[in-house]
Amino acid sequence: MSAPRPNPETRPGSASGPDAVTDLVRWAVFSCLLVPVVLLWCGSSLAGATGTAVGLAAVTAVCRALLRGSERGAARMRAAEGAPHRGRHQRSGSGAHRGGRRPGGHTPVV
Template sequence: MGDVVRWAAFSCVLVPVVLLWYGSSPARATGTALGLAAVAGACRVLLRQSERGAARLRAEERVAHRGRHQRTGTGTHRGGRHPGGTTPVD
């Protein structure tokens, strides 16, 4: 995520400089810089939330995966065929 933040900061500086270079007003360049900073900040927050959610899902899958496929504890043979004992005895 560090690379994304560095590129966002770079663009927040570069775009207003280019606007000033090509004759835009300083007020317009400043407004553009503030808008880019707001968008970059919102994207950073959303990216962080997404990473946290993905990490939480991976952790839950690891726990659920162990419990579902390891055959230990009570009820390990539930639903399977059991030899004998199922036919009526006379």
């Protein structure tokens, strides 16, 4: 059985991709739980440890929202790069006033 090949967009060791954000949020939640336990173990008050936990949870939630918004913006930019660019006035084609060929050729009228 062979090892699964990494997705080209999410290379191992890179900080981009949907898995990186999920891993980052998981570590942040782990820290939100671990820090108050350590504070209580070191002799801090219950109110201080609770306040720290609430503050870390708020920062984690805001960072998660910002990361998800950034992912959506990057996805929109990637989608827009694939769309054809149609010029300044959003017209396609070459009309007669734009120097296109005329069906009759360039023979003088006699």
